[in-house]
Amino acid sequence: MTYHRYAVMTLVFLLGPSIRICAVAHGQPQGPPQGGYYGQEHGDWDAPPREYSDIQRQGFRDGIEGARRDIEHHRQPDPNNRDEYRHPNAPRGMWDTYREGFRRGYDVGVRHLMGGEAPTRPEYGVGQPGPDRGDRGAPNGPGSDARLRGFQDGMVGALRDVQNRRRPDPNNRDEYRSPNVPYGLVESYREGFRHGYERSMALLTGGYGRGDDFMQRAFQDGVAGALNDFSNNRRPDPNNRDEYRHPNVPYGRLGTYQDGFRHGYQQAMSELTGYYGRR
Numbered sequence: 001m002t003y004h005r006y007a008v009m010t011l012v013f014l015l016g017p018s019i020r021i022c023a024v025a026h027g028q029p030q031g032p033p034q035g036g037y038y039g040q041e042h043g044d045w046d047a048p049p050r051e052y053s054d055i056q057r058q059g060f061r062d063g064i065e066g067a068r069r070d071i072e073h074h075r076q077p078d079p080n081n082r083d084e085y086r087h088p089n090a091p092r093g094m095w096d097t098y099r100e101g102f103r104r105g106y107d108v109g110v111r112h113l114m115g116g117e118a119p120t121r122p123e124y125g126v127g128q129p130g131p132d133r134g135d136r137g138a139p140n141g142p143g144s145d146a147r148l149r150g151f152q153d154g155m156v157g158a159l160r161d162v163q164n165r166r167r168p169d170p171n172n173r174d175e176y177r178s179p180n181v182p183y184g185l186v187e188s189y190r191e192g193f194r195h196g197y198e199r200s201m202a203l204l205t206g207g208y209g210r211g212d213d214f215m216q217r218a219f220q221d222g223v224a225g226a227l228n229d230f231s232n233n234r235r236p237d238p239n240n241r242d243e244y245r246h247p248n249v250p251y252g253r254l255g256t257y258q259d260g261f262r263h264g265y266q267q268a269m270s271e272l273t274g275y276y277g278r279r
Contacts, residue, residue: 222264
């Protein structure tokens with residue numbers, strides 16, 4: 001063995017521990033990453049959850065891409081401002097499923113791209129902690145008040161969409177996308193709005209009177225009358241509605257129409273004033 005070869009081997013032997021320490025210090029992998037977001041392994045932070053369906057996976061991936069674009073263009077992070085969230089490229093019956101995946105992907109994307117920071121607006125995160133999370137199930141408190149207000153606005157918003165022959169979708173309502181409430185209460189408001197919108201649509205378009213179109217029309221007119229009175233801060237009383245007192249119906253069916261109208265009016269008013277932030 002030559003002198004030079006002997007010297008090199010001796011140097012490696014003596015410096016071996018130092019070399020290993022330097023490797024660790026410079027980021028050489030020392031096993032699987034710990035605590036990946038949503039449990040993804042091997043650093044695949046952008047992988048959809050394993051339990052997701054195909055449509056949820058599509059939404060999840062689109063949500064991450066939407067978050068990336070919003071951050072690159074310095075936009076306020078909010079999935080409700082994304083066209084692909086409001087008008088998904090998916091079958092109409094799968095929109096809610098797609099949006100569920102989109103919101104989660106958007107939240108993951110924002111957190112990753114912002115270095116793990118909480119999004120500026122906490123209303124869209126799945127399971128995101130925030131100022132309102134403490135009283136979501138409580139009968140009183142800011143969150144309950146915001147949900148009640150959202151519920152009422154959602155019911156009136158559905159009426160406006162029906163009256164203007166718009167496609168029924170709460171995501172197209174300005175008051176849903178940009179609610180006039182504190183940031184920490186936006187999700188509570190939107191939760192109530194969606195429930196109110198869906199409930200109002202059911203009352204305005206659903207069946208009543210065992211298939212009797214006349215009774216159904218009377219009921220729906222009563223619902224609309226209650227929603228209009230509520231939105232204009234009028235005292236709730238169907239007798240103050242012109243369409244109740246002087247309906248454009250055959251005289252022989254006046255009593256039948258008014259009976260259906262009262263039912264619709266009272267049902268809508270009961271919904272509007274009795275929600276109290278329930279989930």
